[in-house]
Amino acid sequence: MLLGLIGIESIKKMKSNSVRWRGLGVVLLGLLTLSAKGQTLQQMSDGQLSAFVDQLQSTPQLAPSTAPKVGNFYSLAHPEWPPLPSNPGVPVWQISTDSFLLDDAGVSSDGMRMMTLNSPPGFGGGVEAGPADSPYSPPDISNYAKFMAQAFSVIDTNDAAANDPALYNACVAFGVETNVFPVLQIAQYKPGCLVLKASHFDYSSESRDLAVVVCDKLDTPLYKSMDLFAPAINIQNGGWLVQGSVPSWQVTDPMYLVVSNISTVYNAFFRVIPYGGPVVSLVGTNNPYDTVSNSVTLQAQVRDLSGVTNEGWAINIDGAAARYSLGSNNSFTFETKYNPDGVANIYLNVKNQARIFDPTNPPDNAKIFFSASGTIPLDFENPQFLAFASDWCPPEAGTNYIYYYLAKDQPIACTISSPVDGRVVARYSGNAPAGYVAIPWNMTEADGVTAYSNDTYVVAFTAFDPDTWVSTNSLDKGGNIRLPGGCFLTYEWEDPSTPTGSFLNDHADTAIAGNLLYLYQDIYDPWGFTEYYPWECGYDRNLALCRPYNAAYKSFQGIMAYGMTNSDTFSELTIAQAHGSGASIGGGPYLPDKFYSLDLQKWTSFCTTPHNWRLRKACIFTCYNADLGLSTGYGAYPSWPAACGIRDTGFQQTSLTYKNCGLFFVSGLPQGYQNAETSVWQASADVAEFVDQAWVCGKNQWPGACDPTYSFEFAVRATMGLYPDLAKAVPALAGYPLCVYDAWQDEALRNLDTSGVKTR
Numbered sequence: 001m002l003l004g005l006i007g008i009e010s011i012k013k014m015k016s017n018s019v020r021w022r023g024l025g026v027v028l029l030g031l032l033t034l035s036a037k038g039q040t041l042q043q044m045s046d047g048q049l050s051a052f053v054d055q056l057q058s059t060p061q062l063a064p065s066t067a068p069k070v071g072n073f074y075s076l077a078h079p080e081w082p083p084l085p086s087n088p089g090v091p092v093w094q095i096s097t098d099s100f101l102l103d104d105a106g107v108s109s110d111g112m113r114m115m116t117l118n119s120p121p122g123f124g125g126g127v128e129a130g131p132a133d134s135p136y137s138p139p140d141i142s143n144y145a146k147f148m149a150q151a152f153s154v155i156d157t158n159d160a161a162a163n164d165p166a167l168y169n170a171c172v173a174f175g176v177e178t179n180v181f182p183v184l185q186i187a188q189y190k191p192g193c194l195v196l197k198a199s200h201f202d203y204s205s206e207s208r209d210l211a212v213v214v215c216d217k218l219d220t221p222l223y224k225s226m227d228l229f230a231p232a233i234n235i236q237n238g239g240w241l242v243q244g245s246v247p248s249w250q251v252t253d254p255m256y257l258v259v260s261n262i263s264t265v266y267n268a269f270f271r272v273i274p275y276g277g278p279v280v281s282l283v284g285t286n287n288p289y290d291t292v293s294n295s296v297t298l299q300a301q302v303r304d305l306s307g308v309t310n311e312g313w314a315i316n317i318d319g320a321a322a323r324y325s326l327g328s329n330n331s332f333t334f335e336t337k338y339n340p341d342g343v344a345n346i347y348l349n350v351k352n353q354a355r356i357f358d359p360t361n362p363p364d365n366a367k368i369f370f371s372a373s374g375t376i377p378l379d380f381e382n383p384q385f386l387a388f389a390s391d392w393c394p395p396e397a398g399t400n401y402i403y404y405y406l407a408k409d410q411p412i413a414c415t416i417s418s419p420v421d422g423r424v425v426a427r428y429s430g431n432a433p434a435g436y437v438a439i440p441w442n443m444t445e446a447d448g449v450t451a452y453s454n455d456t457y458v459v460a461f462t463a464f465d466p467d468t469w470v471s472t473n474s475l476d477k478g479g480n481i482r483l484p485g486g487c488f489l490t491y492e493w494e495d496p497s498t499p500t501g502s503f504l505n506d507h508a509d510t511a512i513a514g515n516l517l518y519l520y521q522d523i524y525d526p527w528g529f530t531e532y533y534p535w536e537c538g539y540d541r542n543l544a545l546c547r548p549y550n551a552a553y554k555s556f557q558g559i560m561a562y563g564m565t566n567s568d569t570f571s572e573l574t575i576a577q578a579h580g581s582g583a584s585i586g587g588g589p590y591l592p593d594k595f596y597s598l599d600l601q602k603w604t605s606f607c608t609t610p611h612n613w614r615l616r617k618a619c620i621f622t623c624y625n626a627d628l629g630l631s632t633g634y635g636a637y638p639s640w641p642a643a644c645g646i647r648d649t650g651f652q653q654t655s656l657t658y659k660n661c662g663l664f665f666v667s668g669l670p671q672g673y674q675n676a677e678t679s680v681w682q683a684s685a686d687v688a689e690f691v692d693q694a695w696v697c698g699k700n701q702w703p704g705a706c707d708p709t710y711s712f713e714f715a716v717r718a719t720m721g722l723y724p725d726l727a728k729a730v731p732a733l734a735g736y737p738l739c740v741y742d743a744w745q746d747e748a749l750r751n752l753d754t755s756g757v758k759t760r
Contacts (some may be wrong), residue, residue, distance in 0.1 A: 003599030012463075012522060016566065017246075019518060022025040022226070023364065025244065025282070030041045030303065032694075033354050034223065041517075043102060044364045046287065047524065049246070052322055056093060056101070056359040056366075056509065057562045058275060059093050059649045060744070061091040061092065061093055062091065062092050062093075062100070063091055064091060064092075066102075066585070066759070067091075067092050067100065067651065069418060070261075072094065073099075073100045073101075073102055074099065074100070075104055076101055076102055076103065076104055076402060078577075090102050090103055090104050091103040092579060095597075096159065097491055104328055104530075107596050108185045110490065114206055117437050120192060120307070121483045123216075123548050123613065125341075130131075130538055132289050134663055138265045138266060138739075140379065140446065142217055142238065142307075142308070143214070143215060143238045143239060143241055143307050144241060144356055145527070146263055146266045146355055147214055147215060147241065147263060147266075147268065147356050148357065148358055148367065148589075149261040149262055149263070149358055149706050150214070150243065150259055150260065150261050150262060150263065150268075150300075150555050151259070151260045151357075151358075152212065152243050152244025152257065152258070152259050152363070152366075152441070153244070153257070153258055153363075154244075154246060154255065154256070154257055154258075155167065155171060155195070155256040155258055157171055157256060158673065166189075167189065167258075167304075169190045169193075169448075170187060170195050170241045170257045171195060172195070173187065173202075174187065174254075174415045175253065177197070177199040178201070178356070179199070180200065181200060182199070182272065182397065183199050183201045184196055184197070184198050184199075184212075184270065184271070184272050185197040185199070185358060186270070187254075187256070187456055189223075192260060192262045192608065192615065193235075193258065193259070193260040193261075193262065194259045194260075195256060195258050196212070196256070196257040196258070196259065196270065197254055197255070197256055197257075198210070198253075198254060198255045198256075198257065198272055199253060199254045199274060200253060201251060201253065201255070202251075202253070203249075203251040205249040205278065206248045206251075206277055206592065207243040207248060207513050208274040208276035209246060209247055209248060209275055209276060209367065209537065210245065210246045210247075210248065210251045210255075210272060211241070211242050211243075211244070211245040211246075211272070211273055211274070211275035212243045212244050212245070212257060212272055212509060213240045213241060213242055213267075213270070213271050213272075213273055213305065214240070214241055214242075214243040214268055214270050214271075214272070214306065214356070215238065215241070215269050215271075215381075216237060216266055216267050216268065216269070216712070217238060217267070217269070217304075218269045220238060220239055220240060220306055221239075221306050222240050222305065222306060223274065223279070223303045223304060223305060223306060223354065223607050224239070224300040224302070224303065224305075224306040225230045225302065225303055225351075225490060226278065226303065226304050226308075226311050226315055226540050227330065228311070228326065229326055229327060229329070229330060229351075230302060230327050230328070230330075231359050231416065231632075232671075233309065234308070234309055237760070239305065239306030239307030239308070240271070240305045240306050241305060241307040241354060241355070241356045242275065242305070242355040242356070242370075243270065243355070243356065244257070244259075244355070244366065245355070245366075245367050246274065246703070247367075247668045247728065248274075248728070249668075249669050249670070249725070250556070250668065255504075257508060261277055270568065271325070273509070275305070275370070275371030275441040276370065276372060277304075277350070277351070277352065277354070277371045277372035278302050278303065278304040278311065278329075278350040278352060278370070278371075278372045278578065278720070279301075279302070279303040280301070280302050280319070280349075280350050280372050280373055280374030281299065281300070281301045281347055281374045282298045282299070282300055282332075282346060282374045282375065282376040283299055283300050283376075284296075284297060286300040288376055288377050288378070289343065289377055289378065289379055290378055290379065291351075291381050291384050292378050292379065292380060292381070293332065293336055294335075294336060294382065294383050295333055295335055295336070295339075296333070296334050296336055296378070297328060297331055297332065297333045298332050298334070298376065299330055299331050299332070299348070300330040300331075300332060300348050300374065301330070302330065302350055302374075302387075304350075304352060304354070304701065305352075305354055306363035307354075308353075308354050309351045309644075310353050311350060311351075311352050312350070312352070313348065313349060313350045314348075314349050314610070315332065315346070315347065315348050315349070315350070316346075316347050316650055317339050317344050317345070317346055317347070318339075318344050318345050318347075318650070318653075318720065319648070319649045319650030319651075319653060319654075320339065320389070320650045320653065320654045321391070321650070321651075322334060322338075322339070322346070322388075323335040323338040323339075332348075334346070335573045336380045336382060336385075337382045337384065337385045337386065337469070338385070338386050338389075338469065338471070339380055339385065339386070339448075339468065340380070340386075340387050340388070340405075341380055341381055341382060341385055341405070341427060341482075341588045342380060343377055343378070343379050343380075344377070344378060344379075345375050345377045346376050346378065347374075347587075347737050348373060348374045348375070348489050349371060349372075349373040349374045350371065350372055350373070350374075351369055351370065351371035351628065351629075352369065352370055352371075353366070353368060353369055353629065354369075354370050354488035355368045357391075362523060366630075366679060367624065367627065367630070367667070368629050368630060369627060369628055369629025369630065371628070383407035383465075383509060384404070384405060384406055384465060384467045384701070385404070385405050386403075386404055386405075386406050386469050387403040387404055387405045387436060387469055388401070388654065389400045389401065389402060389473060389654055389655075390403075390473070390654070390655050390656055391471075391473045391474060391477040391654060391655050392473070392474050392475070392651040392655040392657050393443070393473075393475060393655050393656045393657060394475070394480060394535075394656070394657050394658065395443050395451065395475060396480055396656075396658075397604075397656045397750065398442065398443075398445075399440050399441065399443075400439075400440070400441050400442075400443055400656060401440050401656070402439040402441070402461075402751060403436050403437065403438050403439075403457055403475075404436070404437045404461055404463070404469070404711075405435065405436055405437070406432055406433075406437055406463055406465070407434060407437065407465065407486070408434045408465070409431065409432070409433050409434050410429070410431070410432065410463055410718070411429070411430070411431050411432070411463075411464045412426040412429065412430065412431075412432045412437065412461065412462065412463050412464070413428070413429045413461075413462045413464075414425075414427070414429070414439050414459065414460065414461040414462070414562070415427050415438075415459075416441055416457055416459055417457065417458050417460070418454050418458070419454070419456055419457070419458050419472060419573070420454055420455060421671045422443070423446070424735050425444070425445050425452060425457070426441050426446070428564070431656050432463075432690065435690065439459070439461065439626070439709060440569060441493075442474065442515070445629055451474070454475075454478060455475055456472055456474050456475070456476055456571045457472070457473055457475070458470065458471070458472050459471045459472075460475060471661070473557040474485070476647070476657045478614075478645070478647065478657070479605070479613045479614055479615045479747070480610060480612045480614065480644070480658045481571070481612065481615070481616050481658045481660050482567050482570075482612050482613065482614065482615060482616060483540075483568070483571065483612060484538040484539070484540065484541060484571050484616065484743030484746070485540045485541070485543050485569050485570055485571040485572075486520060486540065486542065486543030486544040486545065486566065486569055486570050486571070486572070487539065487544050487570065487571075487572040487573070487574060487617075487692070488544070488545055488547075488564070488570040488573050488574070489512050489513070489516060489517055489520075489544065489545065489546035489547075489561035489573075489574050489576065490511050490546065490547055490548055490549060490555065490559055490560070490563065490575055490578075491508045491513075491549065491576040491577040491578060491688075492548070492549045492550075492574065492577060492578035492586060492588060492591060492743060493505050493508075493548060493549060493551065493591060494577060494588065494671075494692055495551040495552075495589065495590040496589055497708075499588065500672060503607045503681070503683065504577065504671055504685070505550075506624065507672075507683035507685050507686055508548070508576060508685035509548070509684075510651065510684065510685050511576070511685040511688070511689040512546060512574070512576045512577075512685050512688065512689060513548060515689055515691065516546075516574070516688075516692055517544055517545075517546040519692075519696065519697075519700045520541070520542060520544030520696075521543050521544050522542070523537065523543050523696075524541075524542055524543045527703075528703070528705055529609075529697070529701075529702075530696065530697060530703075530706040530708075531628050531703055531704055531706065532706070535744075536742070537741060537743060537744075538611075538741050538742065538743025538744060539707040539732060539743075540569075541743070543570070544570050545558050545563070545569075545570070547562070547563065549578070549586065549591055549593070550591075554591060555593055556585070556586040556591070556593040556594060556595055557593060557594075557595050560595055560599070560603060561599075561600040561603050564600065564604045564606075565604075565606050566602050567604075567612065567613060571616045572615060572616050572617040572618070573615055573618045573619070573620070573644065574618075574619045574620075574692055575619070575620045575621060575685065576619075576621050576684065576688035576689070577621060577623065577671055577684050577688070578621070578622050579594075579622065580620075580622025580623040580624055580625055580669070581629060582623065582626065582627050582629075582630025582631045582638075583596060583597070583622070583630055583632070583637060584596050585620070585622050586627070596637055597631060597632070597637045597638050597639065597640050597642070597643040598637045598638060598643070600644065601638050601642070601643035604644060605645075613645060613663060614644070614645025614646070615644045615645055615646070615660060615662075616660050616661075616738065617660060617661055617662060617695070617712065618640075618644040618646065618662040618663075619662065619688060619691055619692065620640060620662070620663070620664055620665075621669060621685075621687070621688045621731075622664070622669060623665065623667070623668045623669045624641070624666070624667065624668065625640045625664045625735070626639075626641075626664035626665055626666045626730075626732035627666050636639050636691060640664055641662050641664060641734035642736065644660075644662055645660065646660050646661065646662045646734045646735040647660070647735060648734075648735075649733075649734070649735060649736065652667060652735055652736040653736065653752075656750055656751060656752070657748050657750065658746060658749075659735065659736035659739050659746070659749045659750060660735050660736065660739060661692060661712040661733065661734065661736050661739040662733075662734040662735055663716060663731060663732070663734070664732045664734055665728070665729045665730060666730035666731075666732050666733070667729050667732055668726065668729060669684060669729040670684065670725075670728075670729070671683060672684070672757035673725055673726060675723065675724075682725075686723075687719060687723050687726060690718075690719050690722060690723070691715055691716065691719045693710055693742050694710070694714070694715035694718045694719060695710065695714075695715035696708060696721035696741050697741075698710035698714075698758065699714070699718075699758070699760075707758065708741040708742040709740050709745070709756055709757060709758050709759075710740065710758045710759075711737060711738045711739065711740060711757050711758065711759050712736075712737060712739045712740070712742075713733060713737035713738065713760055714757065714760065716731065716733055716759070736749065738754050738757045738759070740756075740757055742756075745757070
C-alpha cells in the first residue's frame with residue numbers, strides 16, 4: 001500500500017507546516033485513540049505519528065462515489081493546501097463528522113501554468129494560473145467557492161525592500177515593461193502564491209476602482225444583466241468576481257500585487273478592469289423631466305459582473321419612501337400621488353458583495369461591498385396628492401401633522417388606527433377647502449390622553465373627488481438629539497519616530513488640539529475670532545475638550561467612552577485622524593486599541609437623559625466608515641451614522657423629528673496627501689479643522705463677520721472647494737443637510753422651517 005511507504009513522511013510534512021496544520025489535532029480527535037489524543041501534529045513525537053499512520057491504514061476508506069459532497073477535505077500529498085470545500089474524487093478517510101483526509105499521496109500533478117496577456121487600452125490584462133491535466137475531474141462548484149480561500153493585497157515595495165528581500169527581488173525580476181498598452185504580468189513567488197505586476201494603468205481621470213477580477217474561463221462574458229424581479233435567474237455556476245481592488249487615487253505605475261492561497265485544482269484567469277459596482281439606469285416611455293401623474297412605469301437596467309449572485313437593491317424618491325410595485329423585466333410601477341407635486345428624482349440603488357473572500361476571515365481595510373445608483377428626474381403633477389407624510393415623528397413633538405393637497409372644496413374622512421388589532425385611535429371628517437389640509441394627531445389612544453402604545457400606525461385618508469391614500473407610518477421613539485453643548489475632539493497618533501508619523505502628528509496637534517479646540521473654547525470671547533454671545537448660538541457651546549489617542553492616552557475605548565457618555569457636556573463629535581477598517585476605528589500599527597460602531601452606540605446612548613442621546617453633529621475622518629458592508633460588519637453592527645443617532649436624510653426631510661447631521665467617507669481616506677490645487681502637503685486633520693470651522697463661522701471668517709446660521713452642507717461644499725482631493729474618499733453627508741451650528745434653530749428645523757438657514 002502506497003501509504004505504508006510514504007505516509008509517515010507525508011504526515012511529517014503536515015507537521016512541519018505550522019500555519020496550515022496548527023489545529024489539526026482537533027480534526028483528528030475522531031480517529032486518534034492514543035495518549036496523544038487532542039494534541040496538534042506539532043506536539044506529536046515521531047513514534048506517535050507512526051502509530052497514527054498505522055491506525056489510519058487500518059481504517060476503512062470511503063470510495064469517491066460514497067464520500068459526502070461537502071466537508072473539509074485535507075490533502076495528504078499537499079499539506080500546503082487549505083481544506084478543499086467539496087469531495088475532489090479520490091478515496092478518503094473520515095477523521096471527524098465533517099472532516100476527511102484524502103488518499104492522494106500517489107496522485108501527481110504538474111506545476112502551475114502561467115502566461116501573460118497584453119491587452120488594448122481599456123481592457124486591462126489577463127493572466128491564467130491553474131493546474132495542468134489532472135488524473136481526476138474536480139467537482140463543479142461555483143467560482144466563489146473555488147477561489148474563496150485566495151487572498152489579495154498590494155505590495156509596498158519600499159517596505160519589501162527593507163523587510164522582505166525575497167519578495168522585493170520577485171518584484172524586480174519582472175524587469176521594465178516597454179509595452180505602451182496596459183499589461184498584467186504574473187510570476188510564482190512561493191507555492192500557492194502569485195505576484196502580479198500591473199503596468200500602464202492610468203486611473204488619473206477615473207473615479208472607479210482598479211479591480212483585479214478572476215474567473216475560471218477566459219471566454220466568460222465580463223458582465224451580465226441582472227433580474228431584480230426574479231433574482232434566482234442571476235445565479236450561475238461561474239463568472240467574473242473581484243479578487244481585490246485599489247482606489248483610483250492609489251493606482252501607481254507600475255504596481256505590484258500578490259494573490260495567495262491559489263487553488264491548485266482549478267484554472268484561474270485574472271483581468272484588470274475599472275469597476276465601481278453595478279451599472280444602473282432607469283428608462284421607459286418617459287424622458288427626464290417629463291410630466292407624469294397617477295401611475296407611471298419605468299424599467300430598470302442593471303448590469304454587473306457575471307459571477308455576482310447576491311445583488312441587493314432599494315428605491316426612493318428624493319430620499320423619501322416610494323410607493324411602487326415591481327414586475328417582470330425589472331419594471332417599476334410608481335404611484336405618484338403619494339409624493340408632493342413638482343420635480344422629483346427617482347433613485348434606484350443597487351449593491352453587491354462582488355469580492356470573493358473567506359467569510360470566517362474577512363480582509364481588513366478592503367472594499368467588499370460595491371454599490372451604484374441610477375436616477376431619473378420627473379415632474380410629478382396630480383390635482384390631489386399626499387403633501388407631507390410626517391413619518392418618524394417623535395412623541396416629544398406633542399402633535400404630529402400630516403398634510404394632503406386637495407384640488408377643490410370637498411368632504412373628507414380620515415382614520416388613524418393600529419396595524420396590530422385595527423383599533424381606531426382618531427377620526428376626522430367634514431368639508432375641507434381646496435388647498436393644503438392638515439390632519440393633527442397628538443399621538444394618543446382614543447381617549448386623547450393615554451400615550452399611543454404601538455410603534456406604527458395606519459393613516460387612511462379619503463377625499464370624495466374621489467381619492468384615497470392609505471399609509472403606514474412609524475413613531476420615532478429612539479430619542480431626541482442631545483441638548484446643545486460642546487464638541488468632543490479626538491484623533492489617533494501615528495508612530496512619531498517615522499517622518500510620516502511625525503508630520504501627521506504635528507499637523508493634528510496644531511489643527512485639532514490647538515486651533516479647533518481654541519475656536520470652540522473661545523466661542524464667547526467678545527474680542528476673539530467669533531465674538532458670539534449665548535443668545536446667538538446657544539448656551540454651553542464653549543465646553544469643548546480634546547483628548548487625542550497618543551502616547552499619553554493609550555486607550556481609544558477609554559477616551560471615547562469618556563467623551564460620549566458625557567451627554568450633558570458634549571453634543572457633537574469630531575474624530576479628525578484615525579485608522580479605520582470600516583467596521584472599526586483605531587488599531588493602527590503604533591497604537592493597537594480600537595472600537596466598533598456598536599461600542600459607540602452604547603456610549604452615546606448611556607446618558608442621564610435616556611431620550612436625549614443622539615449627537616447633533618458628527619465628523620469622522622476614517623476610511624470606509626460609510627461603506628455599508630464594511631462599516632456594519634456585514635450586518636453585525638449598526639452603521640456609524642446610526643451609532644451617532646443620525647437618522648436617514650429621507651425621513652429627516654419628511655418628518656417632524658429633531659434634526660442632526662454628520663460627515664463620513666465611503667472609500668479610503670488618505671491621512672496625508674499633496675493638495676492637487678496648491679501642491680502643498682496636507683493632513684486630514686487640516687481638512688477636519690476646516691469643516692468644523694466653516695460650520696461654526698460661516699462664509700465670512702473674520703472677527704465681527706462670523707455667522708453660525710450657515711448649513712452643514714455649505715461647510716462640506718466649502719471644504720471640498722479648498723481640498724478637492726477629498727472627493728477621492730467619496731464623502732457622504734448623513735442626516736439633515738440644513739443643520740446649523742446655531743442651537744436656537746433646533747425647534748424651527750424640527751418643523752422644517754429653514755427660513756433662518758444660509759446655504760451660500
